[in-house]
Amino acid sequence: MLRAEQGSILRVSGINWPVIVVSNDHFNEIGEAIVCPILNNISPNAVHLPICIPSSSGEIKGLIACEHVRHVDLNVRRFSKLGFLVLTEYLDISDTLIALFDFR
Numbered sequence: 001m002l003r004a005e006q007g008s009i010l011r012v013s014g015i016n017w018p019v020i021v022v023s024n025d026h027f028n029e030i031g032e033a034i035v036c037p038i039l040n041n042i043s044p045n046a047v048h049l050p051i052c053i054p055s056s057s058g059e060i061k062g063l064i065a066c067e068h069v070r071h072v073d074l075n076v077r078r079f080s081k082l083g084f085l086v087l088t089e090y091l092d093i094s095d096t097l098i099a100l101f102d103f104r
Contacts, residue, residue, distance in 0.1 A: 004033045004074055007085040009053070009060055013078040020051070020064055020085065022097060031075035036093070038062040047100065049092055055083040066096045 008021045023034035040062045042048050048063040060083055
């Protein structure tokens with residue numbers, strides 16, 4: 001069975017753009033994931049991070065909209081993996097998400 005992993009870039013049925021999985025692998029084991037969309041129609045800023053990686057279906061290029069965090073139940077939606085970010089490439093995303101919830 002196909003599983004989502006942290007850093008996976010997915011095409012999910014019912015979502016018009018690719019998403020990146022930001023939840024950890026322990027959470028993803030239940031067949032659900034927390035994701036952020038990869039969009040082309042937004043401007044770069046502190047919470048819109050650029051991404052450009054090769055995939056099996058061409059290049060995935062756009063901005064990760066970190067403020068648009070969503071939960072998806074992959075048990076009920078079809079999905080396919082388009083690519084993957086290794087941990088070193090994922091750190092900016094993780095830091096941005098943590099900063100969004102930094103209480104002071």
